[in-house]
Amino acid sequence: MKKALICGISGQDGAYLAKLLLANGYEVYGTSRDAQVTSFSNLIKLGIKNRVKLLSMSLTDFRSVIQAIKQTNPDEIYNLAGQTSVGLSFDQPVETLESITVGTLNLLESIRFMNNEIKFYNACSSECFGNTYSPATEATAFNPRSPYAAAKAAAFWITSNYREAYKIFSCSGILFNHESPLRPERFVTQKIISAAIRIANGSKEKLNLGNLDVIRDWGWAPEYVESIYLMMQNNTPEDFVIATGESHSLKEYVSLVFSELNLNWEDNCSIDKSLIRPADLMISAGNPAKAANILNWKAKFKMHESIKQMIQAKLNNM
8 A cells, every 4th residue: 555645735735635545545644734733624525534644744844844754654745735825925925935945845855865765746836937928838937926936936946956866756746727616715716706606695795806817727626636646656757737728817717607606797896906916927828738648637627617616516515
């Protein structure tokens, strides 16, 4: 039985990945800064909390990382931890940089010192590319425009360096936006869907949004974690862009959500300039051809399908 250690198991991707690995016969360990007080609500929602072994670990504390790896002795480590909000990174740049870059470095150094046969996955982000007026591939240069993106870019190069210098199986998945019912409401997609459902149920509120002209490639998180698993089963460690290959404006996203609920979005939304980020990306587009060719992975759920899934999940839980 393979053993996997998921750092950041309480988040959206961590929970779905844990479910996938359990289905594939893994013994799964997950970390949180304080496992005694963390609710692990996403694991509970997926019905797997009692099947995962949970422990405390601070990614920015090298000793804590070594202890966790020694305790679990994993075959694979998935690093999905660290600050995850682009918007929050402008308010907390130091915490963002430390949690992502120092955390990644501590994991890789621990692998190098303890057991360089451990496979390592690093969660990179499409934010590293900046604006992608042509769909980004693995060869597209990075141009980060937020503290979050800068931290993710640094973690990407650290991961690449350990692969080349120390021959560690270390790879990065450069994932474009991917959503699910497990997203917290600070993420705009969940904010839109939750507000639209409340309005459909009679609420008189207005949904306040920032720049509706931004363009993103939105996918479905349960599918995206499948690509993560496949990267770690590949014969060689390689980096992959993971995207649907289709990009849409936020205005399109909002319009589809409200139309699914038989509402006109223009009657129920307003623009709040305070929600516009200091240096937001205007367009984010990805080319997942390499993942299709090497991993045989291709997104089945595009933006509209993911919206339907999220709305239905929300209605089912009301």
